[in-house]
Amino acid sequence: MRASGIILLLALSACARPPRAETFRPADTGELTRLHDRYRVPAIARREFTHVELWSALGPVVDAAGGPERDEAGRSAEGRPIYRIRYGSGPTRVLLWSQMHGNESTATMALADVFRFLAEAPDDPRARRLAERLTIEAVPMLNPDGAERFQRRNAMAIDINRDARALSTPEARILRGMQQRFRPDFGFNLHDQDVRARVGSSDRLAAIALLAPPFSPGREDNAVRLRAKRVAAVVRGAAEPLVAGHITRYDDTYNPRAFGDLMQSWGTSTVLIESGGWRDDPEKQHLRRVNFVALLTALDAIATGAYVSADPASYETLPENGRPVNDLLVRGPMVVVPGLEPYRADVMVQFADALAKRGARVAEVGDLADAAARDTVEAAGLFLHAPQPLAVDRPAAFVLRRGRDTASAAVWRMDAN
Ligand SMILES: [Zn+2]
Known part of the structure; x- marks a missing residue:
């Protein structure tokens, strides 16, 4: 049996x-x-x-x-x-x-x-x-x-x-x-x-x-x-x-x-x-x-x-697909824009096409110390010069310079494209 x-x-x-x-x-x-x-x-x-x-x-x-x-x-x-x-x-x-x-x-x-x-x-x-x-x-x-x-x-x-x-x-x-x-x-x-x-x-x-x-x-x-x-x-x-x-x-x-x-x-x-x-x-x-x-x-x-x-x-048991991160974090610059005193702020940028890095827009401005991004530019000690005040969801165009003066050396540039 x-x-x-x-x-x-x-x-x-x-x-x-x-x-x-x-x-x-x-x-x-x-x-x-x-x-x-x-x-x-x-x-x-x-x-x-x-x-x-x-x-x-x-x-x-x-x-x-x-x-x-x-x-x-x-x-x-x-x-x-x-x-x-x-x-x-x-x-x-x-x-x-x-x-x-x-x-x-x-x-x-x-x-x-x-x-x-x-x-x-x-x-x-x-x-x-x-x-x-x-x-x-x-x-x-x-x-x-x-x-x-x-x-x-x-x-x-x-x-x-x-x-x-x-x-x-x-x-x-x-x-x-x-x-x-x-x-x-x-x-x-x-x-x-x-x-x-x-x-x-x-x-x-x-x-x-x-x-x-x-x-x-x-x-x-x-x-x-x-x-x-x-x-x-x-x-x-x-x-x-x-x-x-x-x-x-x-x-x-x-x-x-x-x-x-x-x-x-x-x-x-x-x-x-x-x-x-x-x-x-x-x-x-x-x-x-x-x-x-x-x-x-x-x-x-x-x-x-x-x-x-x-x-x-x-x-x-694979980890779940998580929420998307933003594209680019500019960390720690002093922001220099017309009509405002310079201020310290992190700036997050999002592209319409993340791989081609086309269509840059401002996604967030402020304390973004805890935020993750695909790329980060360490900008502490640098000055972010923009031709207009930063605005969320508006095109992102700015230059990182060594000084507060607009004639100081440029070290990095984000063009609106
Ligand atoms: Zn598909």
Whole structure:
């Protein structure tokens, strides 16, 4: 009786395990970063690029190769072709899409690099595993009209990631159609978030935020979401060596209009990857590399089945994605403006475009000793000269000088641009 019970348990546990399951080990980051150096698409070197620029760089690479294939998944609102790349003929189906927000291009750059690698290194053991065990479909730029203007929304002024339910945009209908026809087991929803977001309440920037989206307002787990959490744990393990201490868990409030949440409810185990901010990376090239390493690692872990041994707690225990910090703190100057006696005040500046440092406005003036910022200028002992009195929410233009006199030496300048 006892013996047969044990045999039954063994049989059950054998059934519960997928075949080919291998223990998940963190990626060999060094090897993958060397792969990235070799297969990075060099023509895409900055975060702002158009549909034409992307596909004139990536299209020929994919079209010349025997592995990946490219076709048109549909047309954008303004008629631009939305290209899909397919790779592999294995039993497990994976769908990846990036840049549904037109100004969120980091993962598009990484996907270009991934497909260049798969196109040009078909005999690499990783590429072979993916080809044999997975069928991959990817849309590297779902919102080409938004990318043309480097704006979030599509040409109809609709946020495609709030259109998963209404399906008013052709871009959302294309993605929904792919989900219905392809029935992916796994999905990767690839975005960029505010570069100012922090790790919890710390001063550290959130380089990568991860989410296994909920499929219902109760945010409970089912098998689909649990698989997504395991894949998110794999992504964390892969990214950690490159952005240690800068990975967060994105807000998991259910949104019935968002694609990640609905994909999960439609049965596709979906992971959201949000590339955020990284110091001295204005073109997001470091985070492009992190995405390349993370995506290849996750795809390989899905192909081998290794993801099943990844611990969901490794995702669940990530610190929360924190509130954004301001862009620039000028700490401790004497403020010299027309009509007022000089006064000591910290000055916080916020940019309309934080990475390009364009559109500077005054965000706060006063005692900001406890405030965090992405950059700080130590200005104690210096004099902040502005042509007009400082005003919150007004353009920020000033010069830091050595003295109170407007003719004294300038050491730093903030132009209104
Ligand atoms: Zn986004």
